[in-house]
Amino acid sequence: MTTLDFQALLPLIVLAAGTGFLLVFISFVRNFAVAFGLAVLIQLGALISLGVAQSVTPLALEPMFKVDGFGTFYQGLLLIASLAVTCFTFDYFRKFDDTREEVLVLILLATLGAGTLAISNHFISFFLGLELLSVPLYAMVAYTYKRENALEAGVKYLLLAAASSAFLLFGMALLYAELGTMEFSVMSISLSAITGVLESGIILAGIALVLSGIAFKLSLVPFHWWTPDVYQGAPAPISAFLATVSKGAVVAVGLRFAAEMDLTRFPEVYSALGSIIFLSIVFGNLLALGQQNVKRLLAYSSIAHMGYLAIAFLAGGQAGVEAATIYLVGYIFTSLGTFGVLSALSSSESETETLSDLRGLYWKRPGLSSLLTLFMLSLAGIPLTAGFIGKFMVVTAGATNFDGLLPLLITLAVGSAIGLVYYLRVIWTLFQKEEHPLESSRSLVAVGSLVTVSLVVLVIGIFPSPLLKLMHSLSFGIGF
Amino acid sequence: MTLVALLILPLLGGILAWIAGRINASACRWITLFTLAAMGGCAWILCQGLDSVGSGRIEYSVPWIPELGISLALFADGLSLPLVFLSIAISFLAVFVSWNTIHERVGAFHFNLLWVLSGALGVFLAADLFLFFFFWELMVVPMAFLIAFWGGEEREAAATKFFIFTQFSGLLMLISTIALALANAAIPGGELSFLYWDLLNSPVEGSRLLMLGFFIAFAVKLPIAPFHTWQADAYTSAPTGATLILAGFLSKTGGYGLLRFCLPLFPEAAQAFIPWAFAFGAFTIIYGAMLAYGQSDAKRLVAFSSLGHMGFILVGAFSGNVLGYQGALIYMLSHGLATSALFILVDGMERRLGHRDMDQMGGIAGLAPRYAAIGMFFVLASLGLPASGNFVGEFLILLGAFQEHVILGTLVTVGILFPAVYSLYFIQKVFHGKPTSPFQFAEMSSREYLILAVLALGILYLGLRPQGVFETVEPAIPHSSFEVARDSDYAFPEKTAVRFDPSEPSSLPL
Numbered sequence: 008m009t010t011l012d013f014q015a016l017l018p019l020i021v022l023a024a025g026t027g028f029l030l031v032f033i034s035f036v037r038n039f040a041v042a043f044g045l046a047v048l049i050q051l052g053a054l055i056s057l058g059v060a061q062s063v064t065p066l067a068l069e070p071m072f073k074v075d076g077f078g079t080f081y082q083g084l085l086l087i088a089s090l091a092v093t094c095f096t097f098d099y100f101r102k103f104d105d106t107r108e109e110v111l112v113l114i115l116l117a118t119l120g121a122g123t124l125a126i127s128n129h130f131i132s133f134f135l136g137l138e139l140l141s142v143p144l145y146a147m148v149a150y151t152y153k154r155e156n157a158l159e160a161g162v163k164y165l166l167l168a169a170a171s172s173a174f175l176l177f178g179m180a181l182l183y184a185e186l187g188t189m190e191f192s193v194m195s196i197s198l199s200a201i202t203g204v205l206e207s208g209i210i211l212a213g214i215a216l217v218l219s220g221i222a223f224k225l226s227l228v229p230f231h232w233w234t235p236d237v238y239q240g241a242p243a244p245i246s247a248f249l250a251t252v253s254k255g256a257v258v259a260v261g262l263r264f265a266a267e268m269d270l271t272r273f274p275e276v277y278s279a280l281g282s283i284i285f286l287s288i289v290f291g292n293l294l295a296l297g298q299q300n301v302k303r304l305l306a307y308s309s310i311a312h313m314g315y316l317a318i319a320f321l322a323g324g325q326a327g328v329e330a331a332t333i334y335l336v337g338y339i340f341t342s343l344g345t346f347g348v349l350s351a352l353s354s355s356e357s358e359t360e361t362l363s364d365l366r367g368l369y370w371k372r373p374g375l376s377s378l379l380t381l382f383m384l385s386l387a388g389i390p391l392t393a394g395f396i397g398k399f400m401v402v403t404a405g406a407t408n409f410d411g412l413l414p415l416l417i418t419l420a421v422g423s424a425i426g427l428v429y430y431l432r433v434i435w436t437l438f439q440k441e442e443h444p445l446e447s448s449r450s451l452v453a454v455g456s457l458v459t460v461s462l463v464v465l466v467i468g469i470f471p472s473p474l475l476k477l478m479h480s481l482s483f484g485i486g487f
Numbered sequence: 488m489t490l491v492a493l494l495i496l497p498l499l500g501g502i503l504a505w506i507a508g509r510i511n512a513s514a515c516r517w518i519t520l521f522t523l524a525a526m527g528g529c530a531w532i533l534c535q536g537l538d539s540v541g542s543g544r545i546e547y548s549v550p551w552i553p554e555l556g557i558s559l560a561l562f563a564d565g566l567s568l569p570l571v572f573l574s575i576a577i578s579f580l581a582v583f584v585s586w587n588t589i590h591e592r593v594g595a596f597h598f599n600l601l602w603v604l605s606g607a608l609g610v611f612l613a614a615d616l617f618l619f620f621f622f623w624e625l626m627v628v629p630m631a632f633l634i635a636f637w638g639g640e641e642r643e644a645a646a647t648k649f650f651i652f653t654q655f656s657g658l659l660m661l662i663s664t665i666a667l668a669l670a671n672a673a674i675p676g677g678e679l680s681f682l683y684w685d686l687l688n689s690p691v692e693g694s695r696l697l698m699l700g701f702f703i704a705f706a707v708k709l710p711i712a713p714f715h716t717w718q719a720d721a722y723t724s725a726p727t728g729a730t731l732i733l734a735g736f737l738s739k740t741g742g743y744g745l746l747r748f749c750l751p752l753f754p755e756a757a758q759a760f761i762p763w764a765f766a767f768g769a770f771t772i773i774y775g776a777m778l779a780y781g782q783s784d785a786k787r788l789v790a791f792s793s794l795g796h797m798g799f800i801l802v803g804a805f806s807g808n809v810l811g812y813q814g815a816l817i818y819m820l821s822h823g824l825a826t827s828a829l830f831i832l833v834d835g836m837e838r839r840l841g842h843r844d845m846d847q848m849g850g851i852a853g854l855a856p857r858y859a860a861i862g863m864f865f866v867l868a869s870l871g872l873p874a875s876g877n878f879v880g881e882f883l884i885l886l887g888a889f890q891e892h893v894i895l896g897t898l899v900t901v902g903i904l905f906p907a908v909y910s911l912y913f914i915q916k917v918f919h920g921k922p923t924s925p926f927q928f929a930e931m932s933s934r935e936y937l938i939l940a941v942l943a944l945g946i947l948y949l950g951l952r953p954q955g956v957f958e959t960v961e962p963a964i965p966h967s968s969f970e971v972a973r974d975s976d977y978a979f980p981e982k983t984a985v986r987f988d989p990s991e992p993s994s995l996p997l
Contacts, residue, residue, distance in 0.1 A: 384628065387654075389624060389625070389627075389628055390621045390622075390624045390625045391625065395621075395624070399617075399661070399665075402658075402661055402662055402665055403555070403665050403669070405662075406662060406665040406666045406669050407669060409666050409669070409693075413662075416662050417659075417662075419658070420655055420658035420659055420662070421655065423654060423655070423658055424651045424654055424655035424658075425651075427647065427650050427651050427654055428647060428651065431631070431635075431643075431646070431647045431650060432643075432647070434635075435635055435643045435646075435647075438635075438636055470552075471552055472551075472552050472553065472554060475552070475554040475555075476554070479554070
């Protein structure tokens with residue numbers, strides 16, 4: 008391992024070493040506040056060391072990793088998201104009457120997996136990262152196991168994720184059998200010989216299985232069944248983790264895998280993805296309509312959002328990857344905010360999750376209600392918020408292939424219109440004239456992190472230029 | 488900079504009003520009034536400046552998102568400024584009307600009111616299509632809040648419906664906008680830009696489809712049947728102050744969009760669409776009148792009458808000549824004033840009687856003769872009797888439409904008859920006859936007098952001296968884009984044909 012390699016992997020090394028240290032530390036000192044502070048410091052350290060990694064990009068660590076602008080950008084995004092999730096756990100688990108500190112270790116471990124996925128360029132690192140991300144999540148989802156639904160959600164996630172991992176592995180094996188390599192960039196060279204229709208059934212099956220594994224993690228229809236139950240059963244901060252870090256990492260590796268091999272040039276893949284997107288937008292939005300539980304509602308809406316994001320990817324090219332990433336940035340921060348507000352209203356004993364729990368909240372907690380209103384508007388894609396810029400970028404990417412993607416763009420418009428029904432319902436509920444029973448107060452950590460997240464949502468919504476500049480300066484792109 | 492001030496003032500004033508509303512309700516109302524007055528001053532300065540610049544428009548531009556060719560570009564010309572004045576004037580009325588009726592969350596109410604105004608002015612002043620869309624969507628949010636938090640029965644459903652219709656049609660417009668900008672960038676030597684001037688007259692394939700995206704957005708906003716189903720619910724559920732905003736100037740953003748964007752951006756497609764637009768317009772006029780006739784709720788009746796009137800704006804905008812253009816503008820202005828007056832009158836009845844059911848009204852002329860007389864004036868003005876601005880507008884629109892398409896123009900002309908039916912029905916039912924059960928009805932208060940007198944003067948000014956508006960708008964009319972679309976053998980009616988002669992036999996309907 009050369010110094011350059013070391014520098015490139017420094018963020019992951021900091022994270023891994025920090026996780027190990029924290030694990031040892033909490034077995035001697037049982038203090039949630041201190042452990043929390045350490046976890047935050049470790050993540051900040053990893054964020055700072057990203058600067059070091061960035062200075063040596065682009066660097067290929069044959070054959071496993073490819074540390075480039077794309078990878079470091081995603082690592083940074085995922086680290087920031089997990090940092091926010093860590094902050095949400097502080098209030099939520101403070102009064103938890105069981106072992107509390109382990110949840111921090113699990114978050115760090117899963118973030119390590121996510122960071123690995125962001126720079127993965129090989130099936131081995133892909134699978135390793137994915138499992139490193141998933142296995143801690145099983146425990147995190149069921150962490151408050153005494154609460155109803157939590158264990159059920161954990162087991163459900165475990166079973167279905169394991170099944171999808173099996174699909175993914177099988178797909179990888181098929182591709183390896185046919186192409187003789189597991190490295191994305193080498194595979195893309197072998198694949199580039201194929202023009203027109205994919206004739207090899209084995210390659211087609213391999214691609215289909217790998218993509219369905221990715222689609223499962225992104226909960227695209229028809230691989231979405233786990234999403235509402237798991238979102239609902241998991242503690243609110245962990246739902247935030249699922250919605251942001253877990254999905255963001257899989258988007259990163261999925262984009263790299265599919266864009267590197269330019270999969271959308273195959274008509275089979277293109278039309279399959281197109282139908283998946285269509286179904287995700289339509290079903291995600293329609294199923295969200297009837298929900299009384301905000302977490303389930305957000306789960307269904309996340310299905311639709313991943314569909315919108317995939318439109319940008321389907322449009323192809325550098326612009327498509329960029330647009331998808333900007334959409335993801337907006338979505339991640341908005342989701343963080345939404346689940347952050349829910350976490351701030353909940354604790355490990357009682358979750359605030361149904362619409363009736365939120366009724367009239369404005370009169371008790373005007374600040375939190377205003378923030379939730381902002382996040383709902385951002386999810387709906389209203390101007391001044393990051394969600395709007397994301398939607399604008401997606402439509403721009405889609406319009407580059409106007410004739411081909413017009414049906415999907417119209418689906419997006421229809422989906423957004425349906426989405427408004429339930430986003431607005433949440434907002435109206437907040438402002439209804441009823442007394443809200445809530446009395447508890449929140450710490451500076453929760454309030455501070457929420458305010459920061461909302462500022463990011465607003466700043467991206469009003470001045471997206473710095474974000475675009477950052478992406479350009481990182482020479483953002485995958486093998487183009 | 489005055490342009491920017493016009494948009495920033497209401498945003499800041501709104502925040503200030505919200506803060507003040509936590510302390511003192513009337514302080515917040517006065518802050519709103521001062522903000523509006525300052526904005527009126529800004530608009531006045533712009534109006535004066537417009538005469539001195541040769542180009543006929545005042546511009547302002549700074550880069551906003553240079554990576555995507557988006558700039559914060561604003562401009563004011565003879566088309567946008569009258570509408571800016573209308574918006575500010577209606578907002579004044581909205582504050583006055585809400586003075587004694589809004590008691591809850593007063594600060595937030597005025598905050599939303601000023602932010603809607605800012606959004607609408609942004610729509611009227613934007614010179615960048617991205618910015619236009621930005622404001623187009625932005626103004627919907629505070630408006631929906633106004634309906635949902637201060638409205639009457641079914642308010643949340645009405646607000647959601649309003650929001651969804653605008654959002655969906657807005658997204659279609661966004662797709663069209665982006666496709667247009669990308670197609671423009673693809674022309675050799677072109678680069679990505681959303682600036683209005685860069686996109687004008689760009690040769691784009693499939694421009695009919697793109698125009699349709701814009702058309703639907705504007706048709707929903709106006710609204711035009713069959714895109715109107717949100718309208719009556721929103722107008723009826725909203726508190727009267729918000730109804731004034733909706734009917735007074737928010738609906739005019741749709742008409743403005745047609746005049747400013749739909750036709751000049753896609754002249755050929757618009758030319759091909761004329762028969763359809765006329766058919767939609769005629770249908771809206773007749774259908775709106777029929778719906779209005781079927782109502783027993785006075786506010787709903789006014790809402791549907793407003794729908795019918797929108798058909799004229801559509802026809803005027805699409806007649807593609809100077810007559811129709813000027814007619815549409817003056818009609819928008821006058822309709823904004825007349826409809827606001829009607830909503831204020833209905834609000835007055837509701838506050839006096841506690842309901843709006845016309846079946847239980849009747850004989851108000853006997854109890855409050857002045858109320859009834861003033862009411863009749865506005866009903867007739869709205870109907871388009873001579874001396875009202877509506878008359879001038881309708882007249883010019885029909886003249887313009889007739890030149891463009893004789894058969895459909897005739898059909899639209901026939902449509903004029905229908906509003907007369909429900910107007911007279913309204914007058915008879917509410918003001919005359921005998922009430923089914925006796926009730927008290929107080930005469931006009933001095934505040935109502937003041938508000939309605941200003942509105943009446945405005946309508947009469949537009950009706951008796953429309954020349955002022957015509958002269959202002961003249962330099963803004965995009966003659967060039969009309970000519971592109973026009974058969975070359977047609978002689979263009981020059982300014983002389985537009986002169987409206989106020990000495991024409993006309994009498995006050997009072």
